[in-house]
Amino acid sequence: MHAILATIGTDGDVFPYLGLGARLRARGHRVTLATHEPFRALASDHGFAFQSLVTSEETHAFLNNPDTWHPIKGPGFLARWGAGLIARQYALLAELASDEDAVFAASPGVFAARLVQEKLSRPLATVLLQPWMIPSMFAPPIMPGGLTLPRWAPRPLGNLYWRAVDAVGAFLISGPLHRVRTALGLPPVRRIFQWWLSPQRVLGLFPDWYGMPQSDWPPQLRMTGFPLYDGQPRGGLSPDVRTFCLEGMPPVAFTFGTGMMHGACLFHAAIDACRILGVRGLILTKYGHQLPTSLPSFVRHCEFAPFQELFSHCAVVVHHGGIGTVATALATGTPQLILPLAFDQRDNAMRVKRLGAGDRLSPSRRDGASIAKALAGLMTLEAREKCRLAAAQFGSDDAMDVAVRWLEELAPQ
Incomplete structure (x- = not known):
């Protein structure tokens, strides 16, 4: 064939x-x-x-x-x-x-x-x-x-x-x-x-x-x-990303789509949320021009990382609601905070919330303080247990x- x-x-x-x-x-x-x-x-x-x-x-x-x-x-x-x-x-x-x-x-x-x-x-x-x-x-x-x-x-x-x-x-x-x-x-x-x-x-x-x-x-x-696949026939996390993930408390991953070229406001709010909560953040984007020229010490930038391996090292993943990101976070039992933008993303956010595997924020609540408040609600043992139950549904x-x-x-x- x-x-x-x-x-x-x-x-x-x-x-x-x-x-x-x-x-x-x-x-x-x-x-x-x-x-x-x-x-x-x-x-x-x-x-x-x-x-x-x-x-x-x-x-x-x-x-x-x-x-x-x-x-x-x-x-x-x-x-x-x-x-x-x-x-x-x-x-x-x-x-x-x-x-x-x-x-x-x-x-x-x-x-x-x-x-x-x-x-x-x-x-x-x-x-x-x-x-x-x-x-x-x-x-x-x-x-x-x-x-x-x-x-x-x-x-x-x-x-x-x-x-x-x-x-x-x-x-x-x-x-x-x-x-x-x-x-x-x-x-x-x-x-x-x-x-x-x-x-x-x-x-x-x-x-x-x-x-x-x-x-x-x-x-x-x-x-x-869900056919989970990270797109790479070989290789895993880069040494610097792996080191960052393991050298302290699990970071929060932020990704708003591999094609997003207009997310500067979202990434700046993400950095503010990390500062407010006192947590570490890992920002994933191919388009570094959206980020401040100098990142604070508690934030790292990475152009690409295989999600299946990365998310298992993360406390929460904050993302746009793309189905690939949703599926991988569900599979790894990682709490999700979804900031939907367009297309299927609001629908995916609703389904994740119904499963008890995460939360979503409306367009009017995307400042650093709102993101930090939502993250605090997901960085709990109860939230992690709900995500574990969702992950168990994948079966064999x-x-x-x-x-x-x-x-x-x-x-x-």
Whole structure:
């Protein structure tokens, strides 16, 4: 089987595909990773072929725009940014589809993969990293900007709500998508957020205790559990980070997303919170320009660290609510303080709080004093015990192995 793994986004969006690819390759399959150009080196380190869906310049334009992480403007900006790439991405994926044993596993945001399935009849599994991506009237996901469908809403109102969501998606995306479909001889799409899910298979890379299946979820959905993978085929914590973690009381880790380039206010508030509480902090960001030119002695900066190893040395992790960070903190039993920004992050924060594994702060409570107060409530034995109970729910199942076997079922015989 030639597994073609296609996704867009930041580390948390790409690392699960690296993990899937590593497991597929170990089982004797060929693997091609199709994503942003900056991930080419990681693909090579894993022994994958690589195709660039997004150039480095396009990636920078996406991350450098402050609207990317705005709760209302973000989805619209991302949709318009991605829509312009559909035609080029289709040509690239269609060429890969010439292999008769090709099987695609793709994010729903890679519209080109769904077009390849429809036009060229190649197998496709849509990969959902979080339950927020699934429309439901019975368990509606928490939407940014207070636009969540109320749970008490009657069915006719729920139907109208999700049709309105489809209409907004069509307004943002349908122009470029329709032009490509017309050129391919395909009919127009009516319900875009139903169409973008493969009718063959949808893989939910999360467990049922995190996202309970609903009767109105897609019947082709198969859940695997959280596929934890830090993106690195080898190596662990750097010696300086390990030394910092072990030379005193466990630090508080602060990360607001590997793609965050506009988090200066958050990082400054994090440093203030550490000063108020008298605790040590470890700040993770690739973009050091967001930090003060001189950090206090109780704070360290690190561009990258493997979360599974790091979080086991941390008292609390303060983060934006990305699903990869959420899953790793749950697995390591590390309390979480979530400061959600956009997309699925408010929904993830709500689920963590319901599990008793952390807390969340609204946008109006993100100063140093508010963060310090919330951290104090999580740095207790009671909070740690609740997180231990959440971690115990992971069990012994290998989520990556489950996902790989569902993909293998799609392989042409």
